[in-house]
Amino acid sequence: MEPKGGKRKKRINWVYSVFPVALATGPLSTLIQLYLIELNGVTLGTIYSGLAIAIFNGVSIPAAIFWGFTTDRLHSRRGLIAASYAVMAVVLVSFYFDRSTAGTIATYSVFSFVSVASATPLNLLIMETEEKGKWASAFAKLSMMSSVGYVGGLVLSTLWSEKFSLILLSVPLGFCALASAALSVITIAEPAFILERENVAMRRSSFFNRLLTLPVFFIRAPKASDFTRVFRGLRSSLTSYVPLFYISTVLFYLSSGLFNTSFVPAMSAFSITEVETFAVILAGAVAQTLAFQGAGRYVSAQSLVTTSAQGLLLRGWSYIVIGAAALLLAGPLFIVPALVMYPIAGGIAFAVYYTSSNTMMFNTVQRKNPGAALGVYSAVVGIATMGGSLASGFISVYLGFYTTFVLAGVLLFAAVWIVARLPKSPGTDSGSHQ
Numbered sequence: 001m002e003p004k005g006g007k008r009k010k011r012i013n014w015v016y017s018v019f020p021v022a023l024a025t026g027p028l029s030t031l032i033q034l035y036l037i038e039l040n041g042v043t044l045g046t047i048y049s050g051l052a053i054a055i056f057n058g059v060s061i062p063a064a065i066f067w068g069f070t071t072d073r074l075h076s077r078r079g080l081i082a083a084s085y086a087v088m089a090v091v092l093v094s095f096y097f098d099r100s101t102a103g104t105i106a107t108y109s110v111f112s113f114v115s116v117a118s119a120t121p122l123n124l125l126i127m128e129t130e131e132k133g134k135w136a137s138a139f140a141k142l143s144m145m146s147s148v149g150y151v152g153g154l155v156l157s158t159l160w161s162e163k164f165s166l167i168l169l170s171v172p173l174g175f176c177a178l179a180s181a182a183l184s185v186i187t188i189a190e191p192a193f194i195l196e197r198e199n200v201a202m203r204r205s206s207f208f209n210r211l212l213t214l215p216v217f218f219i220r221a222p223k224a225s226d227f228t229r230v231f232r233g234l235r236s237s238l239t240s241y242v243p244l245f246y247i248s249t250v251l252f253y254l255s256s257g258l259f260n261t262s263f264v265p266a267m268s269a270f271s272i273t274e275v276e277t278f279a280v281i282l283a284g285a286v287a288q289t290l291a292f293q294g295a296g297r298y299v300s301a302q303s304l305v306t307t308s309a310q311g312l313l314l315r316g317w318s319y320i321v322i323g324a325a326a327l328l329l330a331g332p333l334f335i336v337p338a339l340v341m342y343p344i345a346g347g348i349a350f351a352v353y354y355t356s357s358n359t360m361m362f363n364t365v366q367r368k369n370p371g372a373a374l375g376v377y378s379a380v381v382g383i384a385t386m387g388g389s390l391a392s393g394f395i396s397v398y399l400g401f402y403t404t405f406v407l408a409g410v411l412l413f414a415a416v417w418i419v420a421r422l423p424k425s426p427g428t429d430s431g432s433h434q
Helices: 004-025 028-074 077-098 101-129 132-163 167-187 198-202 204-213 224-235 241-269 274-300 304-328 331-367 370-399 401-419
Strands: none
Touching: 004 077, 004 101, 004 132, 004 167, 028 077, 028 101, 028 132, 028 167, 028 241, 028 274, 028 370, 077 101, 077 167, 101 132, 101 198, 101 204, 132 167, 132 204, 132 274, 198 204, 198 331, 198 370, 204 331, 224 241, 224 370, 241 274, 241 304, 241 331, 241 370, 241 401, 274 304, 274 331, 304 331, 304 401, 331 370, 370 401
């Protein structure tokens, strides 16, 4: 008979199957943007990049709703996860054969739809196969596999782009996703009992991991009355916490959509090579992975409002500096502020803000109807990100990249102003309530 410890170890080995697909998806957004610029030039490529990312983000909203309900009905964790990875592999390889702007954008939107399918089943699988006392460490392991895979994919793309065709990279990325599909079939055993999606929202570790994987999470589709109920709270200082928090979140994701969508095209406009572009994004990914290791302890020691504002301010000033550099510098010199400030904005500042704001969101969910609270939150996050991405390309082309970056920074300063006015609410004003 197998030892109890060995049995547990065997069960959690399926987490390693996430690594190859994380490696495959890590560089994809940058790859698509660079390829659209390669096809159309910087000006049109910037607009098409904005359109591609906006559609990608827009598709993720109904996809999250669809795959959530599918997860509830199929009750097959291994089948859904493996099928998602297998279809992702096909879609990734198909990028190589599209060779057109419309085809690339359409394929990217299909990838958005199928990639969402595995997010919730992965989280539920941990809760269904591991002992409750092991959940936090299991989610940490899953998150680490995803982060290391993401970084590994950017390392691969940086090395690849120096020697080979850019779009040809989609082929080995597709085989990485296929490897995850095969590993899922081999290592995942269907759980003995099934949990509902609501359980993910009830545990902090699962909640954080789920939102880090995909920032939209629907237990049910939101109704118009849910939005009315949430934002009606602005009328009174006693009930304004949630609507003000949501407004600050909208400003954050609107800013992120603006900046992130135009950052890669800006580097191309400043004659920064594809290798150097991937290297800058890699530096941000490494900084983010390392920052998340200490963000929890840092946020726990202070007020959630304070750390949230700190993250927003640091990210905002980073955007402003990059915007000033886009205005004042010429040519490849732009890589210097990009390489210094992007890891601060996308790594340190993001980790601090994301940890504190998601703790605030988690505490909000515990006190309210999770379905309604998460539905409204996810909808406004998705719409804000999509809107920022859609506007980004046009603003950058017609008003300049520096305008886009400075505007993104100003939106974060506005978010700080909102956060500073959050009324105290039990369980949300102090890091000790995490």
